[in-house]
Amino acid sequence: QVQLVESGGGLVQAGGSLRLSCVASGRTFSSYTMGWFRQAPGKEREFVAAITQNGDREYYADSLKGRFTISRDNAKNTVYLQMNNLKPEDTANYYCARARLIVGSYYTPSGYNYWGQGTQVTVSS
Numbered sequence: 001q002v003q004l005v006e007s008g009g010g011l012v013q014a015g016g017s018l019r020l021s022c023v024a025s026g027r028t029f030s031s032y033t034m035g036w037f038r039q040a041p042g043k044e045r046e047f048v049a050a051i052t053q054n055g056d057r058e059y060y061a062d063s064l065k066g067r068f069t070i071s072r073d074n075a076k077n078t079v080y081l082q083m084n085n086l087k088p089e090d091t092a093n094y095y096c097a098r099a100r101l102i103v104g105s106y107y108t109p110s111g112y113n114y115w116g117q118g119t120q121v122t123v124s125s
Contacts, residue, residue, distance in 0.1 A: 022096030
């Protein structure tokens, strides 16, 4: 059973930065694309970013390009999300996810079959 544990969330003022981390259990971390999603109260879970197995390709929600950066360290079984110039509308619970081996789309939750419990990010104005 794969476990994903996120950390790094918190309260930050608008314009500030946070770096989220997600540590995965198991020995096969480097075999899977990893992604980040977020969900605000009353809204659907939305795609944030994804990174392929060896980190050679990154995918971002169009609205977040330039502010958020995804990266991974396969030696540490960890994927990161660096978030800069945060805005109040970035307030959400942020989830780490592991993609399926055969993925229809990295941009939808259905492309992932393991999820962390989430870490809350709150951006004050």
